[in-house]
Amino acid sequence: MFLKLGKVPTVFLSSSETARQALKDHDLACCGRPRLAGPRDLSYNCLDINFSPFDDYWKDIRKLAVQELFSTKRVHSIQPIKDEEVKKLINSLAESASKKTTVNLNRKFLTLTISVLCRAAFGVSFEDTVLSNSKLYKLVREVYVMLGCFSASDYIPYVGWIIDRFTGLHGSRVKSVKGLDAFYEQMFDLHKEEKEKGSEDFVDLLLRLEREEYVVGNENLTRNHIKAILMNVLLAGIDTSSITMTWAMAELARNPRVMKKVQSEIRNQMGSRSVISLDDTDQLKYLKMVIKETWRLHPPAPLLVPKEVISEFEVNGYVIQPKTLLHVNVWAIGRDPETWKDPDLFLPERFVGSNIDTKGQNFELLPFGGGRRICAAIYMGTTMVECGLANMLYNFDWELPEGMMVEDLEMEEAPGLTVSKKNELLLVPVKYLDH
Ligand code: HEM
Numbered sequence: 001m002f003l004k005l006g007k008v009p010t011v012f013l014s015s016s017e018t019a020r021q022a023l024k025d026h027d028l029a030c031c032g033r034p035r036l037a038g039p040r041d042l043s044y045n046c047l048d049i050n051f052s053p054f055d056d057y058w059k060d061i062r063k064l065a066v067q068e069l070f071s072t073k074r075v076h077s078i079q080p081i082k083d084e085e086v087k088k089l090i091n092s093l094a095e096s097a098s099k100k101t102t103v104n105l106n107r108k109f110l111t112l113t114i115s116v117l118c119r120a121a122f123g124v125s126f127e128d129t130v131l132s133n134s135k136l137y138k139l140v141r142e143v144y145v146m147l148g149c150f151s152a153s154d155y156i157p158y159v160g161w162i163i164d165r166f167t168g169l170h171g172s173r174v175k176s177v178k179g180l181d182a183f184y185e186q187m188f189d190l191h192k193e194e195k196e197k198g199s200e201d202f203v204d205l206l207l208r209l210e211r212e213e214y215v216v217g218n219e220n221l222t223r224n225h226i227k228a229i230l231m232n233v234l235l236a237g238i239d240t241s242s243i244t245m246t247w248a249m250a251e252l253a254r255n256p257r258v259m260k261k262v263q264s265e266i267r268n269q270m271g272s273r274s275v276i277s278l279d280d281t282d283q284l285k286y287l288k289m290v291i292k293e294t295w296r297l298h299p300p301a302p303l304l305v306p307k308e309v310i311s312e313f314e315v316n317g318y319v320i321q322p323k324t325l326l327h328v329n330v331w332a333i334g335r336d337p338e339t340w341k342d343p344d345l346f347l348p349e350r351f352v353g354s355n356i357d358t359k360g361q362n363f364e365l366l367p368f369g370g371g372r373r374i375c376a377a378i379y380m381g382t383t384m385v386e387c388g389l390a391n392m393l394y395n396f397d398w399e400l401p402e403g404m405m406v407e408d409l410e411m412e413e414a415p416g417l418t419v420s421k422k423n424e425l426l427l428v429p430v431k432y433l434d435h
Pocket residue numbers: 049050051062070232233236237238240241244300301304305306367368369370372373374375376377378380381382385
């Protein structure tokens with residue numbers, strides 16, 4: 001679909017075939033990012049990985065991040081942190097189970113991902129920072145809503161910025177940037193002492209590279225580059241995984257047959273253990289199908305991150321001009337009846353015997369995007385979701401709050417660049433005692 005918003009031509013691709021043409025055949029022509037006002041402010045003028053234009057600087061920081069921060073080795077090295085935080089979550093849920101009280105799963109999952117990423121990346125517990133857990137929770141959501149908003153200054157030349165001031169968008173952007181900046185500064189203060197190579201968290205590593213005058217693009221790595229990269233960890237890493245886990249639990253609560261089946265798989269395969277860890281989840285084939293089905297219906301970034309066309313190319317015979325804003329509508333692709341039988345049903349079995357995966361080569365399922373701008377931390381994100389869900393489903397049965405029926409569970413989506421469940425998912429954990 002073609003639109004013209006203000007001065008900016010915009011294209012939405014809503015089928016797996018058009019997504020394939022763009023992300024595979026013409027990826028080089030459309031892997032730019034537009035310099036939109038919101039991302040620009042948050043990323044110290046596009047110095048991060050996500051919003052940086054396609055250039056040598058982006059190639060260098062993406063390579064650095066993929067090799068050093070989000071690598072398989074790093075994911076394995078932070079696993080003990082993940083296991084500890086999962087155990088804390090199990091203990092807090094066990095307490096609620098003993099009192100038969102409902103828990104807010106949106107909150108619980110967000111706390112889990114915040115705690116893991118914060119300790120892994122910043123080497124601190126969240127409660128000890130200027131952004132205590134609840135402040136960050138609010139800030140992350142506010143930023144995503146803001147990034148998903150129509151910003152007049154992106155579309156209306158000369159006067160758009162006045163409209164953004166009038167609507168309050170500019171003010172909330174400034175507030176978010178200030179809040180996050182104070183957090184990064186606190187992290188730098190806490191990381192003044194050098195650590196040995198190998199035992200470094202993300203901040204230690206980036207500060208060491210700054211001291212060593214590491215070159216990205218054609219300039220030395222500075223504090224602003226580091227802040228922008230840390231912003232990606234905070235914003236790209238935390239929300240997406242917790243949103244996925246919440247949608248998965250909501251779908252399972254609505255589909256008791258699937259809930260029972262996935263729990264049986266986990267409990268039969270795992271036997272008796274205190275925590276299900278990284279290597280264990282390989283055996284959990286049905287859990288992996290449940291997660292894929294969740295991503296099909298509820299991709300956390302339904303339009304991915306907007307791309308900017310760099311050079312002219314054709315999709316289905318339509319010519320797309322440079323500077324066009326390109327959105328890949330993976331939400332619509334996941335529900336396309338041409339591709340998926342009974343697309344509205346939550347049916348993990350559809351993946352039995354199928355080799356569709358989420359690594360960007362199967363254009364009917366693109367929760368992490370595709371092409372050169374595909375998510376830089378697929379393994380980190382996937383393992384977070386698998387471990388979190390496996391432990392929740394292994395340790396607890398889940399009941400609806402008293403008086404509530406399956407039909408009452410609503411699945412409305414909240415607006416934003418990432419789409420979370422609008423209303424809280426409230427369920428009652430019941431401790432499963434058979435291990
Ligand atoms: C379930 C978890 C996750 C999902 C579903 C997800 C999804 C996405 C999507 C859709 C994009 C945009 C792709 C495009 O424009 O084509 C993206 C980009 C990115 N993600 Fe993730 N993500 C997840 C976890 C993470 C984590 C844990 C991190 C880091 C801690 C991360 C870091 C990034 C970065 C740095 C980019 C920018 C890539 C670039 O423009 O070169 N993501 N992610």
